[in-house]
Amino acid sequence: xxxxxxxxxxxxxLLLHSSGRPGKLEITPTKPLTTQRDLSLAYSPGVAVPCLRxxxxxxxxxxxxxxxxxxAVISNGTAVLGLGDLGALASKPVMEGKAVLFKRxxxxxxxxxxxxTRDVDEFINSVRYLGPSFGGINLEDIKAPxxxxxxxRLRELMDIPVFHDDxxxxxxxxxxxxxNALHLTGRTMTDARLVVNxxxxxxxxxxxxxxxxxxxxxxxxxxxxxxxxxxGRTNGMNQWKSAHAISTDARTLADAVKGADVFLGLSVKGxxxxxxxxxxxxKPIIFAxxxxxxxxxxxxxxxxxxxxxxxxGRSDYPNQVNNVLGFPYIFRGALDVRAxxxxxxxxxxxxxxxAELARxxxxxxxxxxxxxxxxxxxxxxxxxxxxxxxxxxxxxxxVAQAAMDTRVAKRPIADMEAYGRALRLRLDPTxxxxxxxxxxxxxxxxxxxxxEGEEERTIRAALAFRSxxxxxxxxxxxxxxxxxxxxxxxxxxxxHLEVRNARxxxxxxxxxxxxxxxxxxxxxxxxxxxxxxxVNQHRNVFAACMVALGDADAVVTGLTRDFFTSFxxxxxxxxxRPGAPAFGLSVLALRQQTVFIADTTVHERPTAQQLxxxxxxxxxxxxxxxxxxxxxxxxxxxxxxxxxxxxxHVRDAVALMDERGADFEYEGEMSVDVALxxxxxxRLYPFSRLSGPANVLIMPALHTANIGAKLxxxxxxxxxxxxxxxxxxxxAQIVQMGATSNELLTxxxxxxxxxxxxxx
Ligand SMILES: NC(=O)C1=CN([C@@H]2O[C@H](COP(=O)(O)OP(=O)(O)OC[C@H]3O[C@@H](n4cnc5c(N)ncnc54)[C@H](OP(=O)(O)O)[C@@H]3O)[C@@H](O)[C@H]2O)C=CC1
Ligand SMILES: CC(=O)C(=O)O
Ligand SMILES: [Mg+2]
Numbered sequence: 214x215x216x217x218x219x220x221x222x223x224x225x226x227l228l229l230h231s232s233g234r235p236g237k238l239e240i241t242p243t244k245p246l247t248t249q250r251d252l253s254l255a256y257s258p259g260v261a262v263p264c265l266r267x268x269x270x271x272x273x274x275x276x277x278x279x280x281x282x283x284x285a286v287i288s289n290g291t292a293v294l295g296l297g298d299l300g301a302l303a304s305k306p307v308m309e310g311k312a313v314l315f316k317r318x319x320x321x322x323x324x325x326x327x328x329x330t331r332d333v334d335e336f337i338n339s340v341r342y343l344g345p346s347f348g349g350i351n352l353e354d355i356k357a358p359x360x361x362x363x364x365x366r367l368r369e370l371m372d373i374p375v376f377h378d379d380x381x382x383x384x385x386x387x388x389x390x391x392x393n394a395l396h397l398t399g400r401t402m403t404d405a406r407l408v409v410n411x412x413x414x415x416x417x418x419x420x421x422x423x424x425x426x427x428x429x430x431x432x433x434x435x436x437x438x439x440x441x442x443x444x445g446r447t448n449g450m451n452q453w454k455s456a457h458a459i460s461t462d463a464r465t466l467a468d469a470v471k472g473a474d475v476f477l478g479l480s481v482k483g484x485x486x487x488x489x490x491x492x493x494x495x496k497p498i499i500f501a502x503x504x505x506x507x508x509x510x511x512x513x514x515x516x517x518x519x520x521x522x523x524x525x526g527r528s529d530y531p532n533q534v535n536n537v538l539g540f541p542y543i544f545r546g547a548l549d550v551r552a553x554x555x556x557x558x559x560x561x562x563x564x565x566x567x568a569e570l571a572r573x574x575x576x577x578x579x580x581x582x583x584x585x586x587x588x589x590x591x592x593x594x595x596x597x598x599x600x601x602x603x604x605x606x607x608x609x610x611x612v613a614q615a616a617m618d619t620r621v622a623k624r625p626i627a628d629m630e631a632y633g634r635a636l637r638l639r640l641d642p643t644x645x646x647x648x649x650x651x652x653x654x655x656x657x658x659x660x661x662x663x664x665e666g667e668e669e670r671t672i673r674a675a676l677a678f679r680s681x682x683x684x685x686x687x688x689x690x691x692x693x694x695x696x697x698x699x700x701x702x703x704x705x706x707x708x709h710l711e712v713r714n715a716r717x718x719x720x721x722x723x724x725x726x727x728x729x730x731x732x733x734x735x736x737x738x739x740x741x742x743x744x745x746x747x748v749n750q751h752r753n754v755f756a757a758c759m760v761a762l763g764d765a766d767a768v769v770t771g772l773t774r775d776f777f778t779s780f781x782x783x784x785x786x787x788x789x790r791p792g793a794p795a796f797g798l799s800v801l802a803l804r805q806q807t808v809f810i811a812d813t814t815v816h817e818r819p820t821a822q823q824l825x826x827x828x829x830x831x832x833x834x835x836x837x838x839x840x841x842x843x844x845x846x847x848x849x850x851x852x853x854x855x856x857x858x859x860x861x862h863v864r865d866a867v868a869l870m871d872e873r874g875a876d877f878e879y880e881g882e883m884s885v886d887v888a889l890x891x892x893x894x895x896r897l898y899p900f901s902r903l904s905g906p907a908n909v910l911i912m913p914a915l916h917t918a919n920i921g922a923k924l925x926x927x928x929x930x931x932x933x934x935x936x937x938x939x940x941x942x943x944x945a946q947i948v949q950m951g952a953t954s955n956e957l958l959t960x961x962x963x964x965x966x967x968x969x970x971x972x973x
Pocket of ligand 3: 354
């Protein structure tokens with residue numbers, strides 16, 4: 214293929230690897246090393262203490278060193294992808310890559326070690342003594358049959374998990390994809406006929422795992438460079454191939470694939486031809502997994518068969534069957550329970566977890582990472598994509614559970630729910646901020662109205678709300694349209710959601726809501742029929758009436774209208790709390806801390822009185838989310854310096870706060886650098902009443918709040934939650950227009966959570 218035809222050019226790949234610091238990883242310390250004291254603790258003399266403790270009890274190495282989260286990616290470069298024996302040094306880009314994937318996807322610290330020998334015993338001896346350094350060993354790109362001997366011996370010699378990724382990682386992912394491809398084509402493990410091209414590390418392991426999952430021996434034909442591996446063949450054989458030899462007249466790959474249901478390619482580029490594909494059974498399943506170029510491209514398959522399910526090992530085609538979906542999560546689970554080994558039960562648990570995940574609804578954020586391609590279980594989506602954030606929870610938990618069930622876990626996990634939360638937190642800093650709220654709602658499920666019930670995202674958020682146990686979702690919309698949307702989503706038959714149609718003019722609800730609204734608006738220029746029109750035609754009004762009159766606990770909306778339109782419609786029905794303005798609170802979850810910023814939606818230039826109420830509401834919310842508030846009233850000036858008219862309302866707010874008193878720390882006016890840097894604050898303004906850096910930032914005006922929150926998110930790489938609508942008498946949340954179904958779900962849970970506090 215010429216460079217220009219490739220989806221990624223050679224020049225681009227080289228530029229990536231050479232730009233900045235060459236290569237793909239570096240090592241960063243986890244403890245401060247800035248002062249003499251730091252050095253005394255981390256290095257001599259302090260370091261002697263953990264050394265002596267570990268000498269007494271080796272298990273303490275997991276507590277005092279990085280061992281428990283550190284995996285070595287080790288290769289001799291004898292089977293680098295499908296490129297063959299490139300040697301140890303040339304394998305380093307792949308091994309660095311695997312180390313980076315460990316970190317990126319499962320927060321496992323990986324380090325690559327390239328061992329420059331092709332001798333099996335020398336290789337084994339180089340690795341066997343490294344056990345103390347690592348929590349696990351991931352062998353990579355070592356050719357068959359050497360890899361079988363190496364792995365077997367190292368497993369016997371070492372007391373930590375030793376896992377040959379090309380064998381078992383690949384087998385797990387291929388099995389997961391196969392489970393779903395068989396399901397989609399109406400086949401089973403026992404009736405499908407499989408041809409595997411390649412009889413090396415990956416192929417043998419795939420066949421072994423698939424057979425252990427129920428596929429009969431005689432249904433599997435193995436091929437290598439010499440053709441079919443048949444009983445009695447002597448040329449190019451070894452004991453691992455012999456174990457899978459079958460009695461057959463087929464001698465070539467072309468013979469073998471005739472009428473076959475499934476083809477697994479674990480060999481080299483171009484090994485399968487379009488002519489061979491044409492002879493396969495109806496709805497053939499073709500996993501062309503050779504890297505970097507598959508045995509056959511999806512385009513070549515489609516040219517001869519439009520009924521095929523095709524997967525490759527590459528990131529730039531649908532259905533990526535690649536061990537990147539496995540090794541990070543498998544080691545995560547194994548390390549977390551200090552498993553002594555990675556056994557068959559753990560592998561099968563991982564394969565099933567992956568297969569099940571592919572059948573679940575995919576969050577919009579995942580679609581977005583794939584250029585908005587709608588990923589939905591079917592021939593083009595049989596396996597989760599690598600950027601699916603649910604993998605970090607589902608797969609390690611399944612692996613850890615299987616390790617415990619099969620008694621290879623040296624440190625079993627007592628609370629699997631807490632483990633799930635900890636897993637999520639590894640990659641998502643918002644998980645912690647929201648967890649308390651999510652847990653509270655789960656314990657007190659609510660009825661939440663989703664006002665834009667005909668939207669696909671709303672339906673998915675509502676289903677997720679229900680299945681996570683947060684309560685009962687109610688959709689506002691026409692039943693027929695909702696049913697059509699649900700059918701288009703491909704939901705299992707019988708899936709049902711409660712739907713209310715605001716247009717049913719004669720219903721008693723509409724009458725009740727209209728009377729209620731008329732009672733509120735008659736002295737604001739509204740006639741009874743105007744109120745009736747509002748109830749019948751404006752879903753936000755209808756939904757808010759349901760909440761106001763106790764037919765639901767909370768309402769969520771905003772997907773299809775701008776904030777102010779939705780806010781106005783809800784405002785016809787629900788007031789702000791007496792004496793407290795409604796305002797927007799943006800919660801920015803950064804890796805190290807969470808910051809609350811207000812008012813990011815309602816008041817363009819709040820008065821001093823309003824700033825005080827905003828501070829009180831923001832502090833209350835911060836506390837509900839598990840953060841002790843330290844409120845800073847922000848300005849461009851610090852405590853009157855420079856003295857400018859535009860800072861006056863902020864100064865007045867602090868003075869008002871002093872008069873009123875508060876049950877939380879507050880201070881101001883101050884600039885944002887002082888607010889966030891406690892050392893600077895103490896140095897310049899030792900009288901400041903804040904005991905740490907501010908975590909609730911009360912902004913002087915709407916534009917600074919809005920710009921500040923978004924700037925911080927973009928530059929700081931955090932996750933923005935909200936803006937949340939605070940201080941309404943009845944719970945309502947308005948998402949940003951075009952929000953994802955996950956954001957809508959979060960807003961619904963926040964609204965449900967508000968209702969727990971406004972209920973009394
Ligand atoms: N998608 C994924 O996640 C993964 C993909 N792979 C891919 O699988 C392939 C094999 O890797 P691995 O098992 O580690 O390597 P090995 O060196 O262990 O095995 C290679 C096998 O391929 C066979 N082979 C080579 N050329 C042909 C051919 N033209 N026709 C039939 N068989 C052939 C060899 O046959 P013989 O025994 O006769 O020499 C050998 O059995 C590579 O392309 C690799 O990139 C591997 C791991 C993961
Ligand atoms: C993906 C991988 O490990 C390989 O192709 O070797
Ligand atoms: Mg590999």
